[in-house]
Amino acid sequence: MTHDVKIKTLTVALTGNPNSGKTTIFNKLANARESVGNYPRVTIAPRERLIEHRGRQIMLVDLPGIYSLSARTPEEQAGRDYIHFKRPDVVINILDSGNLDRSLFLTTQLIEMGCPRIHALNMFDEARRKGISIDTPALVSMLGGPVIETVATTGEGLDLLLDAALEIADPATPPHPSVSVGYDAHLEAAIERVRTQITELHPQEMSAQQSRWLAIKLLEGDDEILTREGEHKELIEQVGTERATFKQHHDESCELAFAAGRYGFIHGLLMEARTVSAEIPDEAMLHTRVDDILLHRWLGLPILLGLMWVMFETTFTLGAYPTDIIKSGVDALSGLLGGILPDSMIKDLLLNGVLAGVGGTIVFLPNVVILFFFLALFSETGYIARGAFLLDRLMHLFGLHGKALIPLIMGYGCNAPAIMATRTIEGRRSRIITSLVTPFMCCSARLPVMMLFAGAFFSAHAGSMVFAMYLLSIVTALGSAILFSKTVLRSMPEPFVMELPPYRLPSIRAVLFHMWENAAGFLQKVGSVILVGSIVIWFLQEFPREITFSQNYDAALTELASQPASDERVSEEERLTAERDREKLEKSYLGRIGMAVAPVFEPMGFGWKDTVAILTGVVAKEAVVASYAVLYAQSKESEGLMSAISGTMNPAQAFAFMVFALLYLPCLATIGAIRREAGSWKWVGFSVAYSLGLAWTLALIIVNLGRVLL
Amino acid sequence: MQNSQMEAVTLADLGPGQSGCVVKVADDALGHNLAAMGLVRGATVSLNRTAPMGNPRIYAIKGYQLSLRNEDARKVLLRLS
Ligand SMILES: Nc1nc2c(ncn2[C@@H]2O[C@H](COP(=O)(O)OP(=O)(O)O)[C@@H](O)[C@H]2O)c(=O)[nH]1
Ligand SMILES: [Mg+2]
Numbered sequence: 077m078t079h080d081v082k083i084k085t086l087t088v089a090l091t092g093n094p095n096s097g098k099t100t101i102f103n104k105l106a107n108a109r110e111s112v113g114n115y116p117r118v119t120i121a122p123r124e125r126l127i128e129h130r131g132r133q134i135m136l137v138d139l140p141g142i143y144s145l146s147a148r149t150p151e152e153q154a155g156r157d158y159i160h161f162k163r164p165d166v167v168i169n170i171l172d173s174g175n176l177d178r179s180l181f182l183t184t185q186l187i188e189m190g191c192p193r194i195h196a197l198n199m200f201d202e203a204r205r206k207g208i209s210i211d212t213p214a215l216v217s218m219l220g221g222p223v224i225e226t227v228a229t230t231g232e233g234l235d236l237l238l239d240a241a242l243e244i245a246d247p248a249t250p251p252h253p254s255v256s257v258g259y260d261a262h263l264e265a266a267i268e269r270v271r272t273q274i275t276e277l278h279p280q281e282m283s284a285q286q287s288r289w290l291a292i293k294l295l296e297g298d299d300e301i302l303t304r305e306g307e308h309k310e311l312i313e314q315v316g317t318e319r320a321t322f323k324q325h326h327d328e329s330c331e332l333a334f335a336a337g338r339y340g341f342i343h344g345l346l347m348e349a350r351t352v353s354a355e356i357p358d359e360a361m362l363h364t365r366v367d368d369i370l371l372h373r374w375l376g377l378p379i380l381l382g383l384m385w386v387m388f389e390t391t392f393t394l395g396a397y398p399t400d401i402i403k404s405g406v407d408a409l410s411g412l413l414g415g416i417l418p419d420s421m422i423k424d425l426l427l428n429g430v431l432a433g434v435g436g437t438i439v440f441l442p443n444v445v446i447l448f449f450f451l452a453l454f455s456e457t458g459y460i461a462r463g464a465f466l467l468d469r470l471m472h473l474f475g476l477h478g479k480a481l482i483p484l485i486m487g488y489g490c491n492a493p494a495i496m497a498t499r500t501i502e503g504r505r506s507r508i509i510t511s512l513v514t515p516f517m518c519c520s521a522r523l524p525v526m527m528l529f530a531g532a533f534f535s536a537h538a539g540s541m542v543f544a545m546y547l548l549s550i551v552t553a554l555g556s557a558i559l560f561s562k563t564v565l566r567s568m569p570e571p572f573v574m575e576l577p578p579y580r581l582p583s584i585r586a587v588l589f590h591m592w593e594n595a596a597g598f599l600q601k602v603g604s605v606i607l608v609g610s611i612v613i614w615f616l617q618e619f620p621r622e623i624t625f626s627q628n629y630d631a632a633l634t635e636l637a638s639q640p641a642s643d644e645r646v647s648e649e650e651r652l653t654a655e656r657d658r659e660k661l662e663k664s665y666l667g668r669i670g671m672a673v674a675p676v677f678e679p680m681g682f683g684w685k686d687t688v689a690i691l692t693g694v695v696a697k698e699a700v701v702a703s704y705a706v707l708y709a710q711s712k713e714s715e716g717l718m719s720a721i722s723g724t725m726n727p728a729q730a731f732a733f734m735v736f737a738l739l740y741l742p743c744l745a746t747i748g749a750i751r752r753e754a755g756s757w758k759w760v761g762f763s764v765a766y767s768l769g770l771a772w773t774l775a776l777i778i779v780n781l782g783r784v785l786l
Numbered sequence: 787m788q789n790s791q792m793e794a795v796t797l798a799d800l801g802p803g804q805s806g807c808v809v810k811v812a813d814d815a816l817g818h819n820l821a822a823m824g825l826v827r828g829a830t831v832s833l834n835r836t837a838p839m840g841n842p843r844i845y846a847i848k849g850y851q852l853s854l855r856n857e858d859a860r861k862v863l864l865r866l867s
Contacts, residue, residue, distance in 0.1 A: 144822035177848040335821035576851035
């Protein structure tokens with residue numbers, strides 16, 4: 077490869093309506109694995125990837141979906157600002173071929189902006205199945221840019237897309253004859269008058285197309301453009317008069333007239349370039365039948381609940397099999413190392429620190445993977461959007477938006493990206509409420525804690541116990557939302573405008589990618605935070621080495637050894653050894669830290685070990701289990717961690733601990749996400765204080781109820 | 787609001803299986819948003835489905851399904867067809 081020829085990297089941005097397949101195309105081209113999902117709006121912030129095509133470097137940018145260039149939610153703004161202000165070299169406008177009427181609305185605005193663009197007729201397979209045929213060559217001249225048929229899921233046409241991007245970016249290529257969206261005579265006259273004024277103010281600076289675009293934007297009342305032209309008082313004044321007169325004469329604002337005009341243009345264009353077969357395809361009939369059931373007025377909600385239950389039950393039961401295999405693998409490794417390594421501190425660190433912590437956490441990998449399989453399935457098929465529709469009214473009662481369902485469900489996977497997904501919600505207050513309550517959702521990192529405790533204390537009903545925790549997490553989230561919306565974040569009702577995507581068979585690749593991505597994320601965390609955490613905890617519990625014991629155990633033991641052998645002697649020896657180990661642990665650094673904080677949990681009767689586990693969980697929730705694993709590694713017998721902890725609490729306390737661990741604090745990554753989305757540390761502080769207070773109070777109530785009832 | 791048109795109904799009044807033609811959309815942020823989604827003067831719209839508690843509802847517009855709350859759907863005036 078030669079490095080002497082330096083050609084500028086080409087920036088190619090993918091834009092289009094939500095759910096048009098941008099991320100799928102981005103993934104295919106970049107070979108990356110961003111999260112795709114069949115509900116509107118999964119890409120939340122612009123994402124970039126450098127790729128190479130025919131020897132040319134291309135910076136590919138996946139933008140959040142937008143329906144129009146006049147943005148309303150923050151994520152739409154991100155998508156729009158990129159096109160408006162960053163001005164990528166080429167814009168690839170992804171269109172849903174089965175839904176061109178609405179997809180082309182954004183295109184009309186891109187045409188007016190005059191950015192170099194390529195149109196991808198994506199989902200061409202679906203269009204074909206719907207009996208839609210499109211005269212692609214006719215579209216090329218009508219849209220003023222290359223039009224390419226693509227199927228993102230199979231990769232069909234994607235290379236042609238990049239070829240076309242290189243071609244139109246090449247200065248040697250003759251530009252496509254420019255086209256313009258025509259409006260009715262009154263609007264055109266107004267545009268012309270404003271344009272004349274603009275050309276007077278910016279002489280020679282702008283092409284005819286640019287000044288027309290500016291005139292239209294001004295007439296549409298685009299705030300940002302109006303501020304940009306703020307210094308031209310006469311212009312602003314003229315635009316104001318034009319808008320007022322138009323509205324007076326036509327009983328319709330300029331904005332609405334432009335929107336109607338654009339749809340009129342699209343209608344005309346599709347009359348020529350598209351034919352739709354009259355018969356309703358079987359597939360559409362089938363989708364309607366499926367919706368008849370899933371969106372049924374009485375059955376819809378029970379089915380939703382049932383599907384959620386199946387998801388958690390399967391996560392638990394099916395996950396048990398591979399978990400057993402991993403567990404025996406870890407045990408075998410531990411036995412092997414124990415056999416070959418000479419006794420030393422290193423051996424102890426490896427076995428009781430690293431292997432206990434990492435091994436204790438990694439056994440939950442199958443559960444995490446299965447959970448993400450279901451989440452991917454729900455989002456890929458288009459079911460989540462239906463859930464949002466079914467639950468909107470209910471959510472509304474709780475001061476939440478129907479779209480809050482998406483972050484809440486995503487929260488079952490991982491809270492941090494889930495909170496980022498709140499950007500799809502229109503209103504600011506509603507958005508903040510959602511980011512404050514999402515951390516209550518029992519994320520996959522908390523799953524191991526729940527499983528450990530459910531298995532150790534409620535083994536007969538472990539699956540139901542975990543499901544109960546999931547229910548509690550959503551109840552807490554909703555309950556808190558209602559509280560917030562009635563008090564600190566009293567909110568106005570906000571509109572709920574959501575496209576219902578068609579059902580799509582999930583592509584196995586996409587689902588596998590999604591599972592792999594999250595499994596890899598989990599493993600990465602185990603390999604970093606959990607590994608380091610386990611080592612740190614091991615050191616903290618091993619040091620200081622010099623401890624002044626309350627009695628001389630060694631002397632007592634030696635003395636015992638000289639006595640004649642008896643059952644009594646053995647049990648006394650065991651008692652003394654256990655006593656010594658306990659005291660050693662309590663006087664270690666870890667013990668001291670735990671003891672210092674333990675009074676906080678005194679009312680619940682949690683010990684200092686539980687305290688330590690709780691403290692480490694702040695960094696990452698998986699660390700709770702890892703801490704237990706390291707703390708009990710010494711006393712661990714063949715039955716493992718579950719039996720080691722099973723005697724340490726009564727059922728009420730165990731339940732209280734589960735509730736506390738579920739609710740107590742967002743982890744560090746989540747705190748960062750709240751800070752970003754809610755926009756201030758004030759809300760982070762609020763979230764921390766509220767969740768700690770709530771978790772502590774609930775745990776206390778449970779323990780005391782247990783005292784009364786048990 | 788209703789006196790000027792004889793048959794002025796809103797999108798929220800549409801019954802099951804009924805369809806109508808958009809006459810007017812409210813001139814506010816939501817109205818502009820709805821217009822961008824295809825609810826413009828002259829567009830045909832029909833009611834597809836209703837959620838468990840009667841709200842929101844799903845409409846067929848421009849060949850796709852759009853879900854709206856009834857309070858938002860009132861921003862759209864229709865002529866029944
Ligand atoms: N049949 C079919 N499905 C597609 C195609 N492109 C994307 N999809 C599916 O459409 C859904 C939305 O895709 P996504 O890339 O997340 O859309 P985005 O919101 O524009 O980023 C996913 O379920 C994809 O698997 C296509 O060309 N054909
Ligand atoms: Mg996307």
